Amino acid sequence: MNDVINLLLQHRSIRKFKDVPFSREQREAILSAAQAASTSSNMQAYSVIHITDAALKSQLAELAGQQAYVSECPLFLVWCADLHRYAEAAHRHGDTPITGNAENLIIATVEAALAAQNAAIAAESFGLGVCYIGGLRNKPADVSELLGLPQLVYPVFGMCIGMPDQEPLHRPRLPQEAVYHENRYTANPSAVSAYDETIRAYMHRRTNGKVDTTWSKEMAAKALRPRKHMKAFLSSQGFDME
Ligand SMILES: Cc1cc2nc3c(=O)[nH]c(=O)nc-3n(C[C@H](O)[C@H](O)[C@H](O)COP(=O)(O)O)c2cc1C
Numbered sequence: 001m002n003d004v005i006n007l008l009l010q011h012r013s014i015r016k017f018k019d020v021p022f023s024r025e026q027r028e029a030i031l032s033a034a035q036a037a038s039t040s041s042n043m044q045a046y047s048v049i050h051i052t053d054a055a056l057k058s059q060l061a062e063l064a065g066q067q068a069y070v071s072e073c074p075l076f077l078v079w080c081a082d083l084h085r086y087a088e089a090a091h092r093h094g095d096t097p098i099t100g101n102a103e104n105l106i107i108a109t110v111e112a113a114l115a116a117q118n119a120a121i122a123a124e125s126f127g128l129g130v131c132y133i134g135g136l137r138n139k140p141a142d143v144s145e146l147l148g149l150p151q152l153v154y155p156v157f158g159m160c161i162g163m164p165d166q167e168p169l170h171r172p173r174l175p176q177e178a179v180y181h182e183n184r185y186t187a188n189p190s191a192v193s194a195y196d197e198t199i200r201a202y203m204h205r206r207t208n209g210k211v212d213t214t215w216s217k218e219m220a221a222k223a224l225r226p227r228k229h230m231k232a233f234l235s236s237q238g239f240d241m242e
Helices: 003-009 024-035 054-063 068-072 084-091 102-125 134-138 140-147 189-206 215-223 230-236
Strands: 046-050 075-082 129-133 153-162
Touching: 003 102, 024 046, 024 102, 046 102, 054 068, 054 075, 054 134, 054 140, 068 153, 075 084, 075 102, 075 140, 102 129, 102 153, 129 134, 134 140, 134 153, 140 153, 140 230, 189 215
Parallel strands: none
Antiparallel strands: 046 075, 075 153, 129 153
């Protein structure tokens, strides 16, 4: 195809990292790539916090559900949806209230994700590996307090970055016909059934036959663990979702 598409197709999450620091130039290039992402009306409604303090990293690893790679990775970033800066800028020109309504919440969350994914691809282009850490939303209020997040800012996810010290199998994705539609949405349960068997075979390979599961089983298990605290947490950070 081409180098960019080949790079994208090589992605797999990395959860074990070599103890190799990387250069300031690399970090700055990764963040410049993040900042180059498209942004709704140029709002740039996100912030990213680089965790350089080892003790703080350990606390975040714990809060994320004891994910050790959070404290072990050379670079840990927390991607935040951020309407605080937007509100402050707008208030320089009047007291129009800026709220964390549903539309603004969507914009800020999407922008954090677009910037983060650009960073992920930039990191992978240097031969580094990444892993998103949604586990930070297990205890979002504690994370926000530790990071000093003001109103209208919330942690969307973290991201581990570093030199891979493992070669995990690529996790197969849904068949394209499950996610691709022409003109009109058409559900495709048979593609999901086929994918169940793909994931069963993948998990067998990955665990040397120890785990027998399918995608739909994993989704059923996930549905039993909703992060129900998110609505109240977002509201406490000023996202009223009106
Ligand atoms: C928003 C988001 C949150 C995630 N949170 C975690 C996490 O907390 N811990 C983890 O080990 N992986 C996490 N992941 C990684 C996914 O598990 C992984 O991307 C998915 O299983 C597909 O595997 P792959 O990235 O290796 O292709 C997260 C991914 C995304 C996009």
